[in-house]
Amino acid sequence: MKLSNDSTSGKWISGANFAIIVLTNPYFRFHLIDAGKVVQNMQLAAWNYGVGSALFTGIEEDRIRKDFSIPIEYKPVIVVGFGYPRKKIDGKTKKKNRLTMHELVSFEEYGKS
Numbered sequence: 001m002k003l004s005n006d007s008t009s010g011k012w013i014s015g016a017n018f019a020i021i022v023l024t025n026p027y028f029r030f031h032l033i034d035a036g037k038v039v040q041n042m043q044l045a046a047w048n049y050g051v052g053s054a055l056f057t058g059i060e061e062d063r064i065r066k067d068f069s070i071p072i073e074y075k076p077v078i079v080v081g082f083g084y085p086r087k088k089i090d091g092k093t094k095k096k097n098r099l100t101m102h103e104l105v106s107f108e109e110y111g112k113s
């Protein structure tokens with residue numbers, strides 16, 4: 001509940017089974033890339049066990065720092081909530097409307113398929 005109150009775009013986190021606040025050290029130039037990598041690795045590992053996840057980045061920084069005693073040298077950049085999906089996910093579950101490979105990827109030159 002504390003975490004939910006510290007968010008501007010992820011009030012839903014109060015319904016998660018658990019959550020991870022990802023902290024980075026902005027001293028390192030690519031700290032946000034590192035955060036993205038660690039988040040995706042956690043999401044994929046969780047999904048192997050049928051555990052779903054979602055993210056939020058709308059963080060009330062002063063509040064979250066106080067509530068979770070986050071040291072000043074670390075920045076809370078993204079929060080991941082985990083939990084078992086309410087609905088069973090199976091082969092019949094509606095697929096996301098994703099771009100095809102050819103719409104997304106160019107070969108040799110931008111725009112060429």
Ligand SMILES: Cc1cc2nc3c(=O)[nH]c(=O)nc-3n(C[C@H](O)[C@H](O)[C@H](O)COP(=O)(O)O)c2cc1C
Pocket residue numbers: 009010054055056057058096
């Ligand atoms: C960098 C990043 C930031 C995000 N921030 C928020 C957020 O602040 N609040 C939120 O509800 N969802 C946030 N999302 C989650 C997206 O809304 C979510 O990925 C989207 O619902 C599609 O998820 P799915 O394709 O895994 O179903 C964020 C996603 C990414 C990649």
